[in-house]
Amino acid sequence: MNDKDATSTPSVSNQNKLDPIAVLREELAAAALCHGVERVEDLTEELVRRYVQRLGGLTVYVRNVRMLESERVAQEIRARFDGCNARELATQYGLSVRWVRKILLG
Template identity: 45%
Template sequence: MTTPISDDPIDIIEQEAAAVAHCFGVQAADDFAKSLVHRLTFLLDGERVHFTPRRRAFSRARRDEIRAAFTGRNFAELARRFGVSVRYVRKIVNG
């Protein structure tokens, strides 16, 4: 992940789009990013957009996955696999 040059969300989206395009071998990654940002601003037409923090957006799916993988004794293994504490795994599986 790159360090954004500015705090402007549009600039950040443009930078990240260029980085992703570059990773996938797009020849004109900067042009692609500018075009994407232009298209998004046109399509959204002044709408406010809220991005849910990634942690919250994936937390329900992750909790469900942890519950499904729980065998009754694998607290530590699930904690390592999901990058959380054993205490957090216990909290999830015990409700």
């Protein structure tokens, strides 16, 4: 890939679909700039090449923010559960006791 490809690839295609590699490229370039990397394109392209080499051909699912937050809350509930406080945790997290128990079983 040449430098022009690295900077001119939009993250959204003509069909309004996200291009995951273009998004990755944009985020890597932004991170490199924030950290003062001098040759942003070289670093970005090397990281994209390594990513494609490792994951190329796979279908990759990226969870949305809501799912990440749900997983974080579930971890907190599991960590704070003392065997008797399911009702308190349900109240604190705005969940039903039944849902807290489901989290604890999962």
